[in-house]
Amino acid sequence: KADAKARSSIMLKAEAVSRYPSPAAPLAYGTAGFRARAELLEGVFYRMGMLAALRSRALGGLAVGLMVTASHNPERDNGVKLIDTDGGMLAVSWEKHASELANAPVEQLNQVIASIVVAEKCDAASVGTVLLGRDTRPHSEKLSAIALEGVGALGAAGRDLGLLSTPQLHHLVRMTNGEKGAGPYVGDTAAWNSEQGYYTMLADAFSALLSSGGDRASCSPLWADAAHGVGAPKLEALLSKTPQLQVAVANTVGTGPLNDGCGAEHVQKARLPPRGYEAPLAGRDRAASLDGDADRIVYHYWTKDGSWRLLDGDKICALFVGFIAEQLDALALEPPISLAAVQTAYANGASGRFVKSLGVPVAMAKTGVKYLHHVALENELSVYFEANGHGTVLFSDRATSALLAAKAEAEGASDEARALAAGRLLLVRQLVNQAIGDALSDLLLVEAILALRGWGAAEWDGLYEDLPSRQSKLPVKDRTAITTTPTEERLTSPLALQSALDSLMAECPHGRCFVRPSGTEDVVRVYAEAATQADADALALRTAQATWELAGGVGEKPTGAAA
Template sequence: MDTSELKAASARYPKPPDLTPAYGTAGFRALADLLPSTVFRCGVLMVARSLKGGGNTGLVVTASHNPEADNGVKLVDPSGCMLEQAWESHADRLAAADTDEVVCAAVQELFRTEDIPYGTGVVMVAHDTRPSAAGLAAAAVAGVIALGGVAIPCGLLTTPQLHWMVRQANASAKHDEGAYFGALADGFATLVGRSPAPVQAVVVDCANGVGGAKLRALAERLGPQRLPLDVRNAGGAACSGGGLNDRCGAEHVQKERAVPIGCADIGVGGRCASLDGDADRIVFWTLADGGGMTLFDGDRIAALAALLVRDLLAALPADEHTPTVGVVQTAYANGASTAYLAGLGLAVVCTLTGVKHLHAAAEAFDAGIYFEANGHGTVLFGQRLVQRLHELPDDCEAARDLLALESMVNQAVGDALSGLLLVEAVLRQRGWGLAEWGALYTDLPSRQLKVRVRDRSVVRTTDAETRTVAPDGLQQAIDAAVQAAPGGRAFVRPSGTEDVVRVYAEADTQPAADALAAEVMRAVHDLAGRTGARP
């Protein structure tokens, strides 16, 4: 393998000497100025993945809900899903190589160990709205070209759009942006076509990210009569005094329970939603009488999706094979939501934090529903179920609606735009407002905290991250704190992207949940060491 061109190109993107990139739950993230070498090498990696997988791969330059000064890269497998987990170690080795010679040696070793055929890989490259994004996307393209690949610049896209496009391209289906908007709009039109419910406008906070322009394009495709949208924090001239993810967006709303900037005029009971910076998360919210915010997070979105899928499947003609339906959660899911879903007669599975883990578990069902509490999720349909739906008569309304749902809801990854339509379709079909949605169950009081540590790897977990195995004594301290709290539940886990340990606590009352979280935080401080803590 001749690596002379790769070596020359790599020399233009030297790795900062103190940078040690680590693949997190969804790729690499750091301050944008540190990332050109990492993104270049990810371009190289995805050419190899394309050759191994036999189809297009994808790369999105984005740091999702992180501050504007950060950036990162998310990698898309030929399936359209996130990078296969077995390849994450290859990404780590390549990104951490200290010299151009080591980069070339790592690529040669990759081709040997994975038995990759030589050829021309194809990588689709997109980016978000960060000032650093276009330059980093150019570094990714340079990496693709350096290994003899073909880069397809896709420009400004949401992360889910690129996932969808890669999946469609490798299925030899239409995969341009117009086809994406058409799939969502047509599916939504079918699902709400017979709904007698009045149309209520939705205020959507787009975090001053890429989702703003894309949501406006989707709204135009839908038409104001079908779904009126009031798009806020759309970026550019539409900024409301803040930048990307600055006091706005899904992360801000979910974690801080605070009204986003640019939405101060929303009245009590207004129907509102917030996207994150790359539009792969969505949460809903409203202002309550007497002050405060009522949050409708990913757990509640999963409950709506589960109701819809369960009822539509029950309406299908009897068949010898009863479709399996499961809901996948993480330990962050509120205990009340888990009990509610189990009460619907559905299988409920708890897995590790991170979309890649939830997605894999959901694929085990004919219809798999997953949403993290942060609003990232989707509904997956297995091929066996889809084939059966296509075989049913055209006048079977349940089959028609399920196929519309399968088209509307992104089958590759969580997608805030399709999530918005999913929620609106279910509420419209059932004639519900936010009050009825909120009445499905009552959340147990909870509290989340972050403890900054020098090295997050000192905390190791097991049992889907619900128990710690290191450092010594930490789990015993957590158990003691939980035992003392009425209705207590708590766990800690190291972040996948930064040196913090996340604390989650539940209890029968909010003061008890707050106290439990504080006690667990003190245990992390004492046994793992910290440099500071904040909620």
């Protein structure tokens, strides 16, 4: 009877609107949500508005987020992803509901909604709350309005928060739900639950972290590439509260197509400087590139001899791990807080060896931020990053509690060194986004650590020397025929291809290669690294050729490393 009542309450307000049909070709909800050409997504947005309303009702009316963005994709594309009540990504168990609802024919929409209501025990008494944000794409506002229609179709309350970076919407969902969503150490929800509150939270932590180094900690000027996206106005707003940091923001909204020839994806994948930084700039010894929705960041710089160097997510991870490990050593807690780095198969092999040399274990995860986040939660304190620049630092409740107690104890005992270390770690926790990778908060932590160490880009880069690498992609007849181990470092099928890759690696000094089916495109992705760039390029080409031969390659056989 309770199920019938819930179904009736929600279904009476649900209409299968014929003007928002299912997509012509089936779509699957993945790590990035749904992404496609914008004109194909109107029906998907309407249905995801409904799903967000259902998710909120299933969790007693706590707020759920709906972000309109295709991140680093070209401007013609768009996408949608849902944000769970803790500010993190949508629960994996709901991804199947997303795919089913998005692809349901109009005449079956009520039936699919009814099955979700029953399966997830959606509360008919809860109104449901959905917070919506969007990026700068020309079609994002229209698609956001369609999603709001879907929210309203099920009687939920939708709040359009307008132009936001993806991490900002994650933050606002987390702050809106407070302890009920994110636990006892969520932070000052009264002061931080707004876009301005987000800037205040980051700026206060950044300023205090810099101050912990005394007068010697100062930031040198930075050049920032905003990918012609939402990161530009949001970074400029943040900088108004951080006068210690001078940043020239380039590739702003309206000065070029989104992500075209610039941004973190272009810089990291193509290994090329972005538009506007093709040559050294006077007074800017380093640069940062954000992606289109400002959840990824990579750094880069020109050396004195005129060569361009990339500081990707691996190098950011190493910088963060080194600083945090140093503070934990100074704190000397008993029992200690366990620290780990979490990486994917794409992490440069030299990065993992450096982290391990600090006495910090490296846990491997499947490609995709949701998988890194899940593995990171298994530790008390984790730094996770993908090489593409998506990452953050997660503090467990146990770690946060221990740091608060240690700081109070050290201050009571006038132990300045331990109080400083505990205080710095708590400031790191406030500064980095506890829900998702955030280019703006990661930028501030990078700048704070460099200032505290008195380093420039070259000193940071000198932590270790990357093994040269090469990435490419290859269309195949059936990407589902290629399967991997959970961490994607080896193939489970076809076994003949893995055997061929093993032979290729054995022939190449420091050679490592792997292939994996893309989660977002109908292609197979290839990665190779080796002792020299020439060897890495050759290994990548031979890996692509072996994949073409043994895994059903489409089109001409690859003849270049960037096939």
